[in-house]
Amino acid sequence: MTAQPPVETGPKTNWTLREMLLWATGYLEKKGSLSPRLDVELLLAHVLHVPRIQLYVQFERVLQASEKDQFRGVLTRRAQGEPIAYILGTKGFMSHTFAVNPHVLIPRSDTECLVEAVLQDHAAITTPLRILDAGTGSGCILLSLLKARPQDHGIGWDISPGALQVAQHNAQLLEIPTTQLALHLRDMSQAESWATETSVQILVSNPPYIAPEEESELSPSVRSYEPREALFAPDSGVFFYKKIQALAGNLLAPGAKVYLEMGHLQSGSVVEIFSTPAWCDTRLIPDLQGIPRVLATTYTGVPPR
Ligand SMILES: C[S@@+](CC[C@H](N)C(=O)[O-])C[C@H]1O[C@@H](n2cnc3c(N)ncnc32)[C@H](O)[C@@H]1O
Structure with a gap:
């Protein structure tokens, strides 16, 4: 057989x-x-x-x-429904790999247009610049800038201690020298925070910008897994743009550049917020879908009102 x-x-x-x-x-x-x-x-x-x-x-x-x-x-x-990036513990951004966990927003490819705009606008400037990232989260914006511009000095703020730990870990993974970076627990809605630095030449921020009343429109995986303090902002989502407009002049050098990411329907409101004599050369930068995603503006040195 x-x-x-x-x-x-x-x-x-x-x-x-x-x-x-x-x-x-x-x-x-x-x-x-x-x-x-x-x-x-x-x-x-x-x-x-x-x-x-x-x-x-x-x-x-x-x-x-x-x-x-x-x-x-x-x-x-x-x-x-858990996002794949939290399961893997990493997310690619600007050709780098960033560690992520539920303390930080997962870096979005749309945010890369902010980083690219900063790099392009400053390509001819080789002297060291001071860059502040308000709401740094994983550090994806600030650390990508520092990686591309090793002569610059970066300051990252976040209200979340867990997020700052992730940013610190990413700085080590990307081998950013400790002298090139300072991370601080700061609340960007408080005037005192903006009095802790001077002579910042580039301010970047992807602040929380989703209006709480829009929560039901978010995908369940964003709503259930990503940190609430990274997503929502009062005042129809424009709370942090108003704060930055009113307070950032305290630490910006005249002529400093500001780059702010915003929601796809917020460009009109954000441009209006920055329509004061404190700002000039304001422009909108589109994302990969052609939607205005970043407001870029220049600080004139006239104190904001
Ligand atoms: C939309 S996430 C952006 C994170 C990262 N910069 C990015 O682009 O992926 C906003 C970040 O702002 C932080 N944040 C929220 N409120 C804040 C505040 N009042 N002061 C400082 N940071 C704040 C959140 O913890 C979160 O890390």
């Missing part, structure tokens, strides 16, 4: 990478993920500690029990 191949009875135990990719993609699709295949590839690569491309090289590899258990854990988190 010739030997028969073993017949699997009961739940499937031997999963190849290919089978798991297919099955888990269908599972996440049913759970409402908009990018199920990509999510599964990222999660599998994360659990197996391999680059994504290796999944295809190792298509017929059978997953070990411990790998399957770990993958089940992260897949369940994703199926419940």
Whole structure:
């Protein structure tokens, strides 16, 4: 009698990478993920500690029990709506990898246009500049600027101690010299904070700008997982632009440049807020979809009112 191949009875135990990719993609699709295949590839690569491309090289590899258990854990988190960046613990921004956790907003690709505008506007200036980032979060804006302009000095503020820890960790990951950066627990809505520095030549900020009454319009994964203090601002979302307009002059050098990210419907209100003699050369910079996303303006030196 010739030997028969073993017949699997009961739940499937031997999963190849290919089978798991297919099955888990269908599972996440049913759970409402908009990018199920990509999510599964990222999660599998994360659990197996391999680059994504290796999944295809190792298509017929059978997953070990411990790998399957770990993958089940992260897949369940994703199926419940947790953002992939929090599960992986990282997010790419301006070709760098930033550590993220639920204390910080996940860096958005739209924010890259703010960084690019600052770099472009100052490309010809090689002398050291002082840059302040109000609401630094993961540090993605400030640290990307410092990486590209190693002669500059950066100051990062945040109201969240957890966010400052993440920014500090990212500074180490990106090997930013400690002398190039100072991170402080500061409340940008308080006048005292703006009296703690002088001669800042570039102010950047992506402040919280979502009106609390718009909370229901956010995707469930943003609403349930990203930090509330990074998202919401009173006064129809423009609270921090008013504060920056009124207070930033205390620490800006005349001629300093200011770059502020804003919501896609806020450009009119934000331009109006900055329509005082304290500011000139105000312009709007569009994001990748062509929507005005960043207000850039110059401090004239006339005290704001
Ligand atoms: C929209 S997130 C931006 C984070 C990061 N700069 C980015 O672009 O991904 C806003 C940040 O402002 C911080 N924040 C909120 N209120 C603040 C305040 N009153 N003073 C200082 N920082 C504040 C939040 O903790 C959060 O890190």
